[in-house]
Amino acid sequence: MGVRGTLPPCGATGIRLLIGELEALLLQRYSLLEHVRQQYPQATVYMFADAWAKLQSEWLELERRTQRVELEMHLKLMSYLRSEPLKIKLEAASPDVTVDDEQFAEHLGLAIVTNDGQPNTVSLSLIAAYLRAKSAIGSEQARLLGLREGEAPPDSLPSRMVLAYAALIHLMHTEMLSTFVDHVGEAIIIGPEALALVQGRIEELQLVVDAAELAFATVATLRKGISDGWFTRSTKGPKSPISLRFGTPRRMQQPYIDSLL
Structure with missing residues (x-):
């Protein structure tokens, strides 16, 4: 991160600050744009028109990719799993051992619940x-759970079962997890693979939402700047601008998002 040129003393007039879309996002992320505005109230911030158009299109694309309802469902899922310690056992993955749910269940000698039979x-x-x-x-509800025609109910189910991620x-999507937990067995075990996948999905969904909200806030700030004249x-x-460069601008794909948050 660096600045090409030297910032003049506070209060100087006629400052022309040239930024790109990445610089705008970072300035917004760390509230530096407002700081610059306070220190140099007469400054004018410039952005090339194509960069401005790209910033707006990237914001719209990120907003299109957000899945806020899915994120909320996963957050509620994790909260529920942690709220039932007597019935639900969460098994975190060992740092040096990676096993899938089937291997985990087999190792413990437990049955595993799957959605494909x-x-x-x-x-x-x-x-x-x-x-x-x-x-x-x-x-x-039985139909939503995938009850097959002619499926005979068992007299009983294993007292302890591993619940596969799928x-x-x-x-979760059929809103029958609590019914399952309340009526099936003594303990439901969420294996390390399922737990890691839920946590990873939350992080993935949250990342996109955070990036979309950052892009929206940046566009909103600059739109206000247009109306306010700065x-x-x-x-x-501009002629002889102070040019901010925070790295090589890239498209707002995964590595780009990671660099913003």
Whole structure:
């Protein structure tokens, strides 16, 4: 990060500050644009017109990619999983050992709940038949859980089961996770793979939301600058500007987002 040229003393007039879209985002992220405005109230901030257009299009693209409802669901999911320590056991991954849910369940000698009914697993269809027979859910809820026609309900289910990630997310989306936890077995175990995938999904969704909100705030600040007269878009740039360069501008894809937050 650096500045080409030397900033004049505070209070100097006629300052022309040239920034790109990356610099604008970073100035907004660390509240430096407001600091510059306070120190140099007569300064004019410039951005090339194509950079301004790119900043706005990137904001719209990020906003299009946000999944706020999905993020809220995952945050509520994690909160719920942590709120039931007597019924739900969360198993964090060991730093030096990586195993998937199936290997984890096999290592512990436990059944694993999946949504596809692979051999040696407990399918959500079987779970739906069991819950339907216990009158814990209705026919529509059983259908949403994937109850297959002719699926006979078991007399009982294992007292302790590992819940695979895909089955966990299916229960979340159908809003039947708490019903499952309340009526099935003594303990439900969320293995290290499922737990890591939920946490990773939250981070991924939050990253995009944060980046979209940063881009929106930056565009809003500069739009206000246009109306207030301290920000202008230019096709040629100002004469003898102070040019901020915080690195090589890149498209606002994953590495770019990472650099902003």
